[in-house]
Amino acid sequence: QSSGVRQRSVKAELAVLFQEALHKAFPGLDVQAEVTQTNQPKFGDYQCNNAMGLFSKLKGKEGAPKNPRTVAEAIVANLPSSPAIAEKPSLAGPGFINVRLGLPWLSKRIVHMLQHGAGCWAPVTPYKRAVVDFSSPNVAKQMHVGHLRSTIIGYTIAATLEFCNIDVLRINHTGDWGTQFGMLIQHIAETREGGLGSDALDEDVVELEVLYKASKGHFDEDPEFKLRAQQAVKKLQGGDPEFLAAWERICAASRRAFDSVYERLGVKITERGESFYNPLLPGLVQEMVDLGIAEESDGAKVIWVEGIKAPFMIQKRDGGYGYDTTDLAAIRHRLQDERGDWLIYVVDSGQGQHFEQVFGAARKAGILPQDKKQGPRVEFVGFGLVMGEDGKRIKTRSGASVKLVELLDEARERCRVTIKERRGDDISEEELEASACAMGYGAVKYSDLKNHRTTNYRFSFDDMLDLRGNTAVYMLYAHARIASIIRKVGKDPASLFHTAELRLEHPAEVTLAMHIARFPEAVELVLDELAPNRLTEYVYDLAEKFSGFYTECKVAGSEYEDSRLLLCEATAVIMRQTFKLLGITPLDRL
Ligand code: ARG
Structure with a gap:
């Protein structure tokens, strides 16, 4: 703009x-x-x-x-x-x-937005390039609801920053490296026909997770296997081609599962897992030693961060590197190589201390300035747990964690039934599928985003699909209704942007217009707090205010038809812009 x-x-x-x-x-x-x-x-x-x-x-x-x-x-x-x-x-x-x-002033602003698009209202920020770390599931394990929250919240934060003209790099910091892979590969090699050539390496994540658990049991119970597994870890880290190839096949299998979730949710993200930083770790640790900020503790190398009792472990006793080292390398890479001036980590609240350590260690090492008010903005965006309908941590009957894909399937199927009931034969199979996806996935996203991210929320299909509550379903109906009002007038609103006057007289018109003009302020709140619920609150109020307007003010056939059509269109434009930030696909008919 x-x-x-x-x-x-x-x-x-x-x-x-x-x-x-x-x-x-x-x-x-x-x-x-x-x-x-x-x-x-x-x-x-x-x-x-x-x-x-x-x-x-x-x-x-x-x-x-x-x-x-x-x-x-x-x-x-x-x-x-x-x-x-x-x-x-x-x-x-x-x-x-x-x-x-001043109402004429307010009216002019809204017409200006219609003429130039919602982007002309994007807040201006001092930031140029943001790096948003979100989703970040672990290879050979299924994505769980925590990763779903991270994906949904991260999506909206990244989209909001992008709307504000910040260049955004979305990073999927997958757990794709570590000693567990040596153990898993060794287990497969020993227990599966074909050894390292076994098809088991291409199994989907569900199977891989079972194999992973079995390999862990094997490791804990059989000391001989434990030794061979440790050998395998060395081979993998040493770049043994056979082991590397096996590891790559495991990663590829997990990636297929993750990608199918991303595709359903419309998420685009760059995979840059822990393994990416692997080559940087020995040099980084050496530098920390040379700087004098790494200390020996029980044979390991650690950095102590003020106010935190737990050590930040940059090298284990056995010489290996772990989660901590990788995150220190990653923060440096994002600041120095990627030139990020705003780093965001969307990870469950349980990892808050880990990130305090990452940021604290980076300050000690001069990767970040000592003064927190200076330099790049670096934030841990924590979020709470997802609870089942019973208020306990969400689990299936057997106690296993709920499969993400099943949640998405069920939401979509329930929506398919509702839409089919309303539309009967008046909808093609194609449109039905598209609408059911938009509504079902939109509902899952919205019900997550509408809670302040730090609260633990209860996952309930009935609540999230409620036609009258604060749900995506209600929002999508509200939008479809506006679209149908506009269709009924039978004029292209764009043909009025430069000719018609938006007249704000009726109190319900004024209330609606005022709320439309407050959209940028809702976006500013998201930038300040990184709290997407500010947007759901905004859009819910927008739907309510539109509904107040529509009950009081006739549109089609009224003497103020053109002016009111502009107000309908402005509502729809801002509603769609908000949907875009929330990752919800609008529908024109429902
Ligand atoms: N893979 C981790 C997990 O599942 C999340 C990684 C978050 N990002 C990071 N840079 N540590 O818990």
Whole structure:
């Protein structure tokens, strides 16, 4: 988007005006204008909250204002006139300044967005390139619901950053390296016909996981096997071609399973597993030793991070490298080679301490600046557990963890039944399949995203497929309804973007328009908190406000048909943009 087209958020526009007023009323004072949405629309749409803080700051000084209200009055008196503000702001409480937006100004913004697309409202950030680490399942194991959460949350964060014109590198940090693979390959070689040439290496992840568990049992029970497995690990790490080929086949088999999940969910991600960093590890450890930040502990090499009791182990006693070393190499690679200025790790909350250690060790090593406020933004984005309907950690009856693919299948099948019931023969098999996928997978994603990421949430098909609740299904119906209203008018809304006027008169029109214009503020919250539920809250309110508008205001055949058609279209555009960030495919008919 060229800068001439881009628009700041309403909040930011008002902040510019208040900043000017602050400078004029209190020259020489360095204060940032604080503008927020009001939660009491009775008094205003936005408010400026600076008066109280400024009053305390000036108290006791010469010529200090009498009370916060006099400060507020001085700010208002210096506020430049602008079409963004409808009337003289009012004061409330100790010194809140309430502002009402100018409706013609609001209407122009929305038409501008229609003309240029939702991208013109993308917040501007100081970041150029983000690296988002998400999904990251382990080879030879099934993806579990934790990986599903990471995939869904990571998808939305990456899409939101990309919407804000940040170049995003999505990294799948798969667990594809480690001593367990030596053990697994040795087990297959010894127990399967064909040895290292066995087809077992190409088994799907379900079978591989069984084999993996068996190999672990074998390892724990049979000391002779244990020795041979350790030999195998050495061979694999030493690059023995036969062992490497076997390992690659195992990775390829797991990749097929992961890719089929990504395809269903519409996820595109670069696989850069732990093995990628393997060649960098010996040099990195040596550097840490040379820098004097790695210490010997029980024969291992560790880095101590302030405030954390557990050691960060960069080299094990047997000389091997593990998860910690790899993550230290990875953070450096992402900063120095990839030139990321915003690193994000979407991993379950249980790994919070690990990442504190990674970041802490990187600071000690000078990979990150000592001062946390300087340099690249680096964040651990933790998330809670997924619980079953019974409120316990989600498990199948046999106690095994639930298969992700089965959850997706069931959601899709349930949606297929609902859609078929409504549409009967009036839908082709193709459209039915596409709609069932959009709705089913959308429902799984939405029900995950709508919870604050750090909460443990209960997984329930009935709740997530509820037609009337805060669900993707409800959202998709809301969108299809708008599309059908637009179809009923029978005009292409785009033909009105440059000719018709968007007139905001009815209170329900104003409420809806105001909410549409607040979309950028919802995106800003996601950038601040990396909390996708801000978007689901936003879009749910949007659907509710549209529904309020549609109950009160006739569209097709009304004397304001063109204007209202524009409002319908603006709602649909912003709704689709939000769906895009949430990974939900909109449908025009349901
Ligand atoms: N494979 C790990 C797991 O399943 C998650 C990896 C997360 N990313 C990272 N850079 N450590 O728990």
